[in-house]
Amino acid sequence: MTALQHVSLGAHYVVHLPRPDDFAFWRERARQLIQCDVPPDRVSWVEPGGTGDLFAFEGPSRGEKRLPVPEVDAPQVRASKRFMRLARNVCVHSEPERFSLLYRTLWRLQSQPGFMQDSADTDVRRIEELDKEVRRDAHKMHAFVRFREVTSEEGDHYVAWFEPDHHIVRAQAGFFMRRFANMRWSILTPRGCIHWDGKTMREGPPARREDAPTGDPVEALWKSYYASIFNPARLKVGAMLSEMPKKYWKNMPEAELIPQLIAGAQAREAGMVAAGAREVREVPSSLEAIAEGISACSDCPIAECGTRAVMGEGAPGAPLMIVGEQPGDSEDLAGKPFVGPAGQLLDVYLGKAGIDRSEAYVTNAVKHFKFVARGKRRIHQTPQAKEIDTCRFWLEAERKVVAPRVVLALGASAARAMLGRTVSLAKERGAPVPLEDGSELWITAHPSYLLRLDGEARAAQEELFARDLAAVRGRLLEVTS
Amino acid sequence: MPQAILKQQSLRERLEILADAAKYDASCASSGTAKKNSIGGKGVGSTEGMGICHAYAPDGRCISLLKVLLTNHCIFDCHYCINRKSSNTPRARFTPQEVADLTINFYKRNYIEGLFLSSGIIKSSNHTMEQLMETARILREEYDFRGYIHLKTIPEADPELIEQAGMYADRVSINVELPTRAGLTRLAPDKDEAEIEGALAKTSARIIQAKDERKRFRHAPRFAPAGQSTQMIVGADDANDTAIVSRAAGLYGNFGLRRVYYSAFSPIPDASAVLPLKRPPLMREHRLYQSDWLMRFYGFGANDVADATEDDGNLPLDIDPKLAWALKFRGEFPVDVNRASKEQLLRVPGLGTTAVGRILKARRYRRLRLEDVGRLTQSIAKVRPFLVAADWRPTQLTDRADLRSMLAPKLEQLELF
Numbered sequence: 001m002t003a004l005q006h007v008s009l010g011a012h013y014v015v016h017l018p019r020p021d022d023f024a025f026w027r028e029r030a031r032q033l034i035q036c037d038v039p040p041d042r043v044s045w046v047e048p049g050g051t052g053d054l055f056a057f058e059g060p061s062r063g064e065k066r067l068p069v070p071e072v073d074a075p076q077v078r079a080s081k082r083f084m085r086l087a088r089n090v091c092v093h094s095e096p097e098r099f100s101l102l103y104r105t106l107w108r109l110q111s112q113p114g115f116m117q118d119s120a121d122t123d124v125r126r127i128e129e130l131d132k133e134v135r136r137d138a139h140k141m142h143a144f145v146r147f148r149e150v151t152s153e154e155g156d157h158y159v160a161w162f163e164p165d166h167h168i169v170r171a172q173a174g175f176f177m178r179r180f181a182n183m184r185w186s187i188l189t190p191r192g193c194i195h196w197d198g199k200t201m202r203e204g205p206p207a208r209r210e211d212a213p214t215g216d217p218v219e220a221l222w223k224s225y226y227a228s229i230f231n232p233a234r235l236k237v238g239a240m241l242s243e244m245p246k247k248y249w250k251n252m253p254e255a256e257l258i259p260q261l262i263a264g265a266q267a268r269e270a271g272m273v274a275a276g277a278r279e280v281r282e283v284p285s286s287l288e289a290i291a292e293g294i295s296a297c298s299d300c301p302i303a304e305c306g307t308r309a310v311m312g313e314g315a316p317g318a319p320l321m322i323v324g325e326q327p328g329d330s331e332d333l334a335g336k337p338f339v340g341p342a343g344q345l346l347d348v349y350l351g352k353a354g355i356d357r358s359e360a361y362v363t364n365a366v367k368h369f370k371f372v373a374r375g376k377r378r379i380h381q382t383p384q385a386k387e388i389d390t391c392r393f394w395l396e397a398e399r400k401v402v403a404p405r406v407v408l409a410l411g412a413s414a415a416r417a418m419l420g421r422t423v424s425l426a427k428e429r430g431a432p433v434p435l436e437d438g439s440e441l442w443i444t445a446h447p448s449y450l451l452r453l454d455g456e457a458r459a460a461q462e463e464l465f466a467r468d469l470a471a472v473r474g475r476l477l478e479v480t481s
Numbered sequence: 482m483p484q485a486i487l488k489q490q491s492l493r494e495r496l497e498i499l500a501d502a503a504k505y506d507a508s509c510a511s512s513g514t515a516k517k518n519s520i521g522g523k524g525v526g527s528t529e530g531m532g533i534c535h536a537y538a539p540d541g542r543c544i545s546l547l548k549v550l551l552t553n554h555c556i557f558d559c560h561y562c563i564n565r566k567s568s569n570t571p572r573a574r575f576t577p578q579e580v581a582d583l584t585i586n587f588y589k590r591n592y593i594e595g596l597f598l599s600s601g602i603i604k605s606s607n608h609t610m611e612q613l614m615e616t617a618r619i620l621r622e623e624y625d626f627r628g629y630i631h632l633k634t635i636p637e638a639d640p641e642l643i644e645q646a647g648m649y650a651d652r653v654s655i656n657v658e659l660p661t662r663a664g665l666t667r668l669a670p671d672k673d674e675a676e677i678e679g680a681l682a683k684t685s686a687r688i689i690q691a692k693d694e695r696k697r698f699r700h701a702p703r704f705a706p707a708g709q710s711t712q713m714i715v716g717a718d719d720a721n722d723t724a725i726v727s728r729a730a731g732l733y734g735n736f737g738l739r740r741v742y743y744s745a746f747s748p749i750p751d752a753s754a755v756l757p758l759k760r761p762p763l764m765r766e767h768r769l770y771q772s773d774w775l776m777r778f779y780g781f782g783a784n785d786v787a788d789a790t791e792d793d794g795n796l797p798l799d800i801d802p803k804l805a806w807a808l809k810f811r812g813e814f815p816v817d818v819n820r821a822s823k824e825q826l827l828r829v830p831g832l833g834t835t836a837v838g839r840i841l842k843a844r845r846y847r848r849l850r851l852e853d854v855g856r857l858t859q860s861i862a863k864v865r866p867f868l869v870a871a872d873w874r875p876t877q878l879t880d881r882a883d884l885r886s887m888l889a890p891k892l893e894q895l896e897l898f
Contacts, residue, residue, distance in 0.1 A: 118846040119839040120853035143533050147590045158589060178518035179527040183589060218586050224493050225587075228500035229548060230538040234745070234763055239541025243534065254536055262539050385567055389560075420560060421670035436663030 013043050013067055017099070020047040020191075021167035023091040030103050031077045035070035040107050045099030079109055082116045086127050089134040092167040101126060137166045142175055144248050145187060148216040158185040161212035161251055167191055173201055188212050219253045226254040232265035283397050287316060290397050294367045300390040302326075302368040302383065312363025312398055313337055319480050320355065320472070321404035322346075323395065325413040325446055326366035329378050337362050342448040346410075349447070349462075353469035355476070361402045365417035366391045388417050405439050405479040408472050411446030429468060432475065440475070444468035490573055496583070498573040502553040502564050503599060506656075507712055507742040509534075511545040511594035511629040514651040514707035519627050525588055526595070526627030528651065533594050546597040546631060547587050551575055551612050555601030559658070559669035561717045561746060564601045577616035585624055595629030595651070596620065602635065610638035610646070617649035629707075636672075636680035643680070644704075647687060652707035652739070655680050657732065660725045664718030678736075684709050685736040708739035715769060716761025717746040721794035723787045726772055730783035733776070743769040768796040775803060778834055779827045799889045804830040807867060808885055814867040815875050818849050830888070831863035863888060 015029045026045070033043055079087075083105065090098050105123050108115060119125055147158035158180070169187065173194045176187065186195045186204075188211055193204035240258075249255035284290045294309040303309075310327035313336055322338075330340030338346055350357050365388055371378040383391075395417050399407070409415040415423035418441050419433070425443060432440040445468075450461055490498075512532030519526050534543035552574040553564040563570055575583075584596045598616055602609050613632055620626040632650040634643050646653055655677055659665045662674045684705070691704030711732060713725060720728075729741045745766035772789075775781035781803075789796060789806040796802050807814060807830045816825045818840060826837045836858040843849060843857060851873040855861040866878040866888070878884070 115846060117842040120843040120847060120849060120856050122856075125856050139531075139533070143535050145591050149590070160591070175527075175529070178520055178529075180525055180589070181519040181521075182523055183525060216590065218590060221493055221496060221583070222587060222590070222592050224497050225500050225547070226536060226538065226544065228497045229504045229544060231504050231540045231542070234540045236541030236763070237539055240537040240539050243543070244537040252536065258539055265539065419670065420667055421558060436667060 011042065013038060015043065015045050015067070015099075017045065017047045019167075020049075020094075021092040021170055023088050026091060026099055026102070027087075029067065030106055032067060032070055033103070034077045034107060034110060035074035036068040038068065040100065040104040043100070043103055045103070047096070047099075077106070077110065078113065079106055080113070080116045083109060086116075086131045089131045090127055092171055093130045093134050094166045095130055098130060101130075134166050134168060137164055138168050138172050138175075140248065141168060141172055144244075144252055145176075146252055147185060148213040149218070150213050155184060158183055159213050160185070160187045161207075161209050162187055162189050163247075163251065164189060164191060169194060170203065177201060216253075223254050223257055227257055227261060230261055230265075232261070232268040235262065235265045237262060283393075283400070285401065287312070287398070287401055290394060290401070293397075294394050297367070297394070299393075300387045302366060302370045302387055305368055305370050307332055307369075308335055309367040310335055310337055310364065310369070311367070312361055312402075314359075314361030314363075314402065316361075316401050316403070318359060318361040318402055319405045320360040320476055321399065321402055321407045322357075322360050322362045323407060323409045323414040323417065324362075324364045325411050325448075326364050326383055327369045328380055328448075329369065329371070331364075332369040332378075337364055341451060342446070345447040345451060349466060349469055352466060353473045355469065355473050361398070361404060363395065363398055365395060365414045367394060383413060385416065385422070388413055389420070392417050392420070403437075403439075406472060406475055407435070407439060407441045408469075409441060409443045411449065414446070415441075415443045429464070430471065442468060442472050442475070492579065492583075495573040495575060496549070498571055499549045499551075499553060499575060502570070502601075503548045503550045503597075505563065505744060506548065506597070506599060506633075507542070507744040508631070508654065508710055508740065509543050509545045509548060509597065510652075510707075510710070510740065511631075512707070513739060514629060515703055517627045519625075522625045522627060524625030524627065525585070528594075528627070528629055535592055535594065545594045546629065547584055547593045547595070548597040549575070549580065549583075549599075551577070551580060551598060551600040551609075551616065552603055553601050554603050556604075557602050557669070557671040559672065561658075561668055561714055577612060577619055580616045581619040581624065581626075584620060584628075585626065588626070588628055593628075595626075595631070597631040597633075599633035600635075606635045606637035607639055607642060610635045610642040614642060614645055614649065617646070621649050631707075634680065634684070636677045640683060643684060644687065647684070647691075647704040648702055650705055652710060653684060653705045654710045654712070655684070656712040657681075657728075658712070658714055659718055660713050660715075660720040660728045661718060664720060668717060681709070681711065681732070681736040681738075685738075688737070708737070710738055710740040710742065712742040712744055715743050715745050715766055721790070722765075722769060722772070722796045723790050723794040725769060726776075726786045727783045729773060730776060741773060743773070762798060764798045765795070768798060768802055772796060772802045779803070780824055781806075800885065801830070803828070804863075804885075804888060811879055814879050815869045816867065817869040818854055819844050819869075819871060829864055829867045831860060831867075832858060 013033065017025055087102050090102055101123060105127060108123070115121060116124060119128060141162060141164055145160045145162050147160045150157045150159055169189050169192050176185065176194070177196055180196070182198060184197050186193060188207035190206050190208070193207050195202040195204060249258070281293070284293050291311040294311060297303055297309065310331050324338060327337060328340045328342065331337055331343070337343070347357060366383045369378070370381045370383050370387070372381055407418060409418050412423055412425055415425070415428070423443060425445060429443050432442055435441055445461060445465055447465070450458060450465060453461055510532050511528070512530065514528050516530060517526070517528055532545055534545050536544040538544060550564070552572070553570065554572050554574065555564045555566055558566040580596070580598065584593070587593045588595070598613055600609050600613055617630055617632060620630065630650045631652045631654065632646050634646050634653045634655055636655050657677055658669055658672065665672055665674050687704055688708060691701065694701035695703070713728070715725060725743070732738050732741055743766050745761050745763055772781070772786040775786060776783065785806060786802060788809060789802045791797055797805050807828065813828065816829060818826070823837060823841060826832055826840060827834070839857040840849065840854070843853065847853065848871040851861065851865070851870045854864065854868065854870055858864060865873070866875050866884060868875070881887070
């Protein structure tokens, strides 16, 4: 580059930018200075309202040096696409040194064209950081601007107050215009305002918070939504704060709920667990532990009934598990399953089918006797679905320990306990239902049902019952041989 | 009869019930759809590729979309779900018009990116799907809404309805709910794995077809341009991380899903008694998301993630899956930051995709020293044992027996109680 005669040796130049975000102006002046071969340490960049540096101070008042004019044949200034893209963003950062940093980088690019790719370079890295901060600020503006509706004679007007960290307002006007093209809106900020009337964009001087409206009736709905979508069972305040730092909260109507939501969260979760009326416990791994567990269990109201919990009977490893509904009066007194009238009938049919009860594990879907007292008698009550589901925990634990190959469910309650859904006996009896652990379930009637019938109906049901038991016996022989 | 009760609930009360009922769906993404804006239209709305989170709740989850159910009445009885038939939760119902108006009112105030609408199954699957569709139709056709719409589709609904849904929605999703068939049978007795997968496959085929049509005809209609996603509940059955990750890999591979969401089972009010399970630590969900990222962006396979698990098939909770993998395969390390391939660098714990990109570019201009690597990445302490730089060689460090405890975060995340 030829030495220019009008570039005084050692002279220092000060460039005053008309606006803090004026990339086009900076670009123009930077190109001019590089063409005149002015090194970075001899240029200061001053933005309006900025304090400038040492040299700028004595700038305009003492007759500032006019910028040199490049020769007509001065070489072209070149910059990579990446530099242009980053520089546009870095220009609007509030860092006072940004213009010097950009000029220095542009200067270096003339002799090292590729170095913008080298993120290990301190200047390149700094530019990347500033760019990232500006992009984040813009992204947060897209996210956290909150419009409030003002109704006037000219129609609805949506007005927002926002406080960006950097000079991004003008650059982000397009985003809001594309999004709310058919709406009249204004975004007021301490760094300047933008107004859109549905056709044209207008810029305005900086505003104050007081200039913005203070409320909007829809905010009540929005706050309700915010509070309801929050899941108190998973409090992660740190994750929230890293994406929505406190500095934004004052302009977001929903943020005023945050302290009370956090404070109430643990109480709400504890409440839910308690309302489920279950203790969170480990699955017991032995029949003894299960027996102990059911005696102490008060997960459902039936536990208040009866004298005791009735544990299943049989040995771990039994190939067959027989599940009834719940202990009756006799079972409650004896503390053993299936010893009352229904139990005796069951024994008869098991005997007929050739199934040895002593080799099976016999238990109930519900471990306590549910009844209503009528004088001296205790009248059996069918357990509710939720009570069966509650007790299913214990049945599953027994099944895990015993690990039967075949399970026989007597009646609809037992079938529900096994499958977790309402079962139609008529439809599902007589064929095996595969269970997830590879064993199989057979469903049949409860013997007490047979006891309540008589005549032809009883004969028909007894035949079906016997047939089901015979089928189970057949399967048992197959799976155990 | 229920209508009479509903009339007395205000819009706000119903919003509370139906937002509360929707919050167990983790998905809230509003990204990756076709670009559109409201210029030249008569309504509001734009999507420019990047999703926007308009607020964050104290649970750390982003609020991008108005996520509500049309109704939480449901004829299904899935045990993990607060809205199951046998649950005692308060019920409410919106009309499609009400949801559309709410969406527009929120959108105009810049609270949201759009709508994520789901519903309990009422009357029949088709009836429910029609109600969802009607909401989307009002938004798109009557209000000319050009923001984001995510519709939950009902696997059992008629294909024509699903077809229509994809025309209105940016994204459609069907939840597979549980990672194993056994879990689904046990906990969601009314749902059917084959049916869910069939619906995923059909939607996937339709998305591919629409993309193909647009290549040939510029004005061919778009079909769910943001693709489809699904959700799995973690910790409600006993499936371990290996099973979950391999299921996820299968879903990504078979159905071209954009995202698989993992939702740690959390206690719900009036919980079904079939779930007396301890709540899984939230960290487990986090580790699954990390492994999901490894599979989508770091070239890990489901088998690599499985290799990183411990003896019980679960990922360690105290360290991230990438570090767990590296500790098991120390023979692969250290790698030379100045020579290693991109694939090798992506396996280094502590190096993200951005840092790897920077390293690959910067090393064209200089031989990287440890100090340079420090400028390109977050923390040098974590990557140091696995890297060789111009002035650095970890010598014994990579093989130290206590490397895991050196690198594991010192503060354990405490469980809530």
